[in-house]
Amino acid sequence: MNDLERIGSSFRDPSGFLFKRDGVLYRQVNTSYRKAYDHLISSGLYDALVTSHKMVAHSDTNEPPAEPDRAYKVIQPELMPMISYPYEWSFSEMKDAALLTLEIGRMALQKNMILKDASAYNIQFLDGKPILIDTLSFDIYHEGQLWDGYRQFCQHFLAPLALASLVDIRLMQLMRVYIDGTPLDLASELLPGKTKFGTGGLNIHIHMHARAEKRYAQSEALPTAGVKMDKASLLRIYDSLEKTIHPLKWEPAGTEWGNYYNITNYSDDSLKKKGEIVGKFIEQIAPKTAWDLGANNGLFSREASRRGVITVASDIDPAAVEQNYLAIKQTGEKNLLPLIIDLTNPSSSLGWFNAERESFFERGPVDLVIALALIHHLAISNNVPLDSIAELFSELANWATVEFVPKSDSQVKRLLATRKDIFDQYTVEGFEKAFSTYFTCEQKESIPNSERILYLFKKK
Amino acid sequence: MFNILFKVNYYLNPGTGSLIVQLIAAGIIGSIGILIKVFWARIKAFFKGEKYVPQQVEATDPVIEETEINE
Known part of the structure; x- marks a missing residue:
């Protein structure tokens, strides 16, 4: 009798999911994701990411799927020796995970794919470096498309980093309370007033973002229907996020244990x-x-x-x-x-x-x-x-x-x-x-x- | 018409507010880039003792079609 277990964290994305059979970890790729998966491989994006150690490698396998009705294929990902979560990371671990996500976003665009999410939980650490573990994070890019992962990126990476750097390192623990990242309105409320002015990245990506979310939370009509943004603009958003994150620093002052x-x-x-x-x-x-x-x-x-x-x-x-x-x-x-x-x-x-x-x-x-x-x-x-x-x-x-x-x-x-x-x-x-x-x-x-x-x- | 919000394969709700800020962000960041380019041309012209002739700047700002954002 096969011992089949679905992994508790792997249910949101309809593209596929992780499961364990007889203690071995597999990922089922669903038929709905077939085109994107094939593009990931044929475009060379998979190879580029794996050879640069930015994404975990996997091997094809003949293992039967856990849900045959919607299965395209089953792959066997390389195992991470230890899983960790963003509320357990130090400031620079979080920062490096954020910068890796943006870098991967750029590499994907070069191969006409887009990061469809930006979850900090998709990043793990291997030999002191962050690495993406979710092979199904990419969609085929359509010209004009906006970035669905933008809000998630701000909640999972930018807000905790800004709070840690500009308010208090302990606020990174908010990630433990909020499963989908630090709410932007809360981050906006806690960040110092000096971040609220001008065209600074934190003003746009956190303060304006929080206001816009509130303003459109109840709106049924979608004012963005039919809106396009070209690839250069999308890249500028990645650049802007990177430029906002780069100067964020944390240096412990008067630590009890550091020395x-x-x-x-x-x-x-x-x-x-x-x-x-x-x-x-x-x-x-x-x-x-x-x-x-x-x-x-x-x-x-x-x-x-x-x-x-x-x-x-x-x-x-x-x-x-x-x-x-x-x-x-x-x-x-x-x-x-x-x-x-x-x-x-x-x-x-x-x-x-x-x-x-x-x-x-x-x-x-x-x-x-x-x-x-x-x-x-x-x-x-x-x-x-x-x-x-x-x-x-x-x-x-x-x-x-x-x-x-x-x-x-x-x-x-x-x-x-x-x-x-x-x-x-x-x-x-x-x-x-x-x-x-x-x-x-x-x-x-x-x-x-x-x-x-x-x-x-x-x-x- | 290309409609970004009803494409297949969405599992994250990007959030309307979030999409709008993205457009604004792309716009703001974009226009700064353009402004500096124009300004730089003026500075160069000044030091070279030439007369500044404005050039056509190719805009790559977000293209907003058939939609008005009433922010």
Whole structure:
């Protein structure tokens, strides 16, 4: 019996959909999309996008379709090692995803196709670069056509970037609340007044856009019927969006964690030793996938990624994640994906049927969880019991590399300085006992010149 | 007549307001480009000590047919 499963995020576009059979991911292309699909291939657009690593490759397959009545063909897309969502991206990840979308729009027009949507959820990250994963994003371009994806682009990319850059980085989290991107009227209300004047891109694409949407929301007659726009004008809109996005910057000011490695009580030598121990543990268990939780700027995540382990480096701090992404961009490192995740409130499942966007944990399990200098934040700052932390790690992975930071450590002293110490279980013994319920301890090593201990746990 | 809004294969509702802003955007961005071109010609003429002769500028602004936008 075949195990057939439709993918929860793939139902809006009538051109086709994703499904899994026996655990393998396929995409059905519907007959209604036949002409466009054939044009994508025959025009050379597919090859141009795939060879420049802007779109995911796929192979033809003889796999039977999931819905034979409307099937044109079934293709098998190359798999992304890890799926992420815009509310988990750092500023520059979002910006690069936006610029890629515009670049793809331009490439499509050269081959007489048009991006029919501009969803941030169609972009994923592979080896530190954004990549389009929706092969069915293109329609055949008809001379005079306007861009249907314009509003979506502004909601999914421009509004969050402008808000992050000009108001507050935390407003990128609005993407978590609004499944189809930040509403433009809300963005317009929140953006500073100086963006409302003249022919500035933000005035046109956000403020005027929001006003026009409101004005025509109720109109039944369509004043745009019969309106044409030539290709040059369409390209000018892409250019204008790009010019609006380019100067948007975000540089963290006075971040709590951004310079964490400069303010810890670690000596350079201890840091190096810590990295060596983590590296040794990783070599010992040879995982394929790892999640480094509370990874900061990914210093130790690289012990995994540079050994070929597909690694997610998650942290609550947008500055650390940004720093990590910029470093990956600069060095061209592979296998490492930095994401903003608050482990005490990780991304939940969202959208229709609660199935369009997977929760962070649904995207696991992985082979290895790395949790360095994290336990004291969960246990002391967030009052999470140690055995609950151990239970969580055991759900996420078969192996865990965990650092225990005792109360005598200056970082823990700092956390306890402003509150009553109600954590009598928070001792080496209490920690080992809590983890022993779910794990066996395979290795235990003290980090030289510190009071910290590194453990390698194997799930029971 | 070419009718953009009732073509096959639409799954996103582009939104009327959104389409109008696109036209305005294309227009605004377009006319700035043209203005600078004309102005640049004037500057060049000034420095060369020539008399400025306006040239025909080819407009590639949005073509609006049979429709009036009452904004």
